Amino acid sequence: MSVFDPRIDKHLIADQGEYVVDEVRKHWAATVSAVLELLGGFVVFLLAFVLPAQVWWLPTLLGAGIGLHALWRIFEQRMDRFVITNMRVFRVHGILSQRIATMPLARILDISVYKPFVGRIFGYGHFVFESAAQEQGLREIRYVGDPDTRGLTIQRVIAQAGLRGAAGRGDPNALPSPVQPPPQAVPQPQPATQPQPATVTVTPYDEGRATAPVPGIERGGSQTGWDWLADAQRREDERLAQLRGEPAAGAAPFDPDRTNTAPIDLPR
Structure with a gap:
């Protein structure tokens, strides 16, 4: 190791x-500056042999310190792994x-x-x-x-x-599975005969076939105010009496709201 x-x-x-x-x-380029620093420390260390004997220890310690720092940087870069x-x-x-x-x-x-x-x-x-x-x-x-x-x-x-x-x-050597396309919709079998939608026939309005006759209003007639509505109510009452087989009642006073204020005789 x-x-x-x-x-x-x-x-x-x-x-x-x-x-x-x-x-x-x-990369080796990461240690270039540290190697240059190591060479610089070595040069400083060599100055101990040039300077006077009284100060030989100064370049020796300085060069050794620079060299140790450079070696530390080299080790640090070599131990760095991604x-x-x-x-x-x-x-x-x-x-x-x-x-x-x-x-x-x-x-x-x-x-x-x-x-x-x-x-x-x-x-x-x-x-x-x-x-x-x-x-x-x-x-x-x-x-x-x-x-x-x-x-x-x-x-x-x-x-x-x-x-x-x-x-x-x-598997470390297995290739990634390809992306599968989305599933296609399977058409469902259609029955032989399909029920046809019902056709709605709109019959035009026929005034002669209406159940309740619509009262007509003549222009220039003598009816005014609520007279035309009273006439329509009378005709409707006659038509209902005819359908029930009852004798035609006499003309009743016109009541627009079809309300009767007469007292109601309730069983006691």
């Missing part, structure tokens, strides 16, 4: 079928104190890949995750080698997890 190995396997959920899809290490699994993405970093930041695939909203000019030349870029886990150390992953291929890998894993419905429960 290498001293730079952060032991990714112990962080996997093995009983749920989680496996590593890709383990992203820092891991893509079939269930989530997580980052493990730290030397003495180890930090782990994890995020399920379902919470990844968007992934942006930024490639600076120097990164396009040497083949590295930076990932920017837009999600609810922006404060957990997973918003920006810097110095990712071959960022285009790694970005497509993450998108493919997210798509496969969404199509399966439950990530990590299928």
Whole structure:
């Protein structure tokens, strides 16, 4: 086991079928500044052989301090790992104190890949995750080698997890199931004869066939006020008496509301 190995396997959920899809290490460009710092510390350390003997300890301590700081930075970059699994993405970093930041695939909203000019030349870029886990150390992953291929890998894993419905429960080598088209409606067999809708025939109004004759009003007649309505009521009463076989009653006083204020003789 290498001293730079952060032991990714112990962080996997093995009983749920989680496996590593890709383990992203820092690009060598991430350690360039630390290597330059180490060379600078070495140059300062060599000044101890040039300066007077009374101050030889000063460049020695200064060079050793710069060199140790540079080595710490190199170890720190080498121990920083970004891991893509079939269930989530997580980052493990730290030397003495180890930090782990994890995020399920379902919470990844968007992934942006930024490639600076120097990164396009040497083949590295930076990932920017837009999600609810922006404060957990997973918003920006810097110095990712071959960022285009790694970005497509993450998108493919997210798509496969969404199509399966439950990530990590299928064959690691299985391809995602294709999206099925919506089911077509099966036509139901129609009976041989269909009942035809009933046709409603509208018969024009015939005044001669009306049950109750409609009183006619002659222009210029002598009827005024409620006389025409009294005549219509009289004709209706005669028509009802004729249908019942009763003798025609005499002319009754006109009552527009058909109310009678005479006392009613009720049985005692």
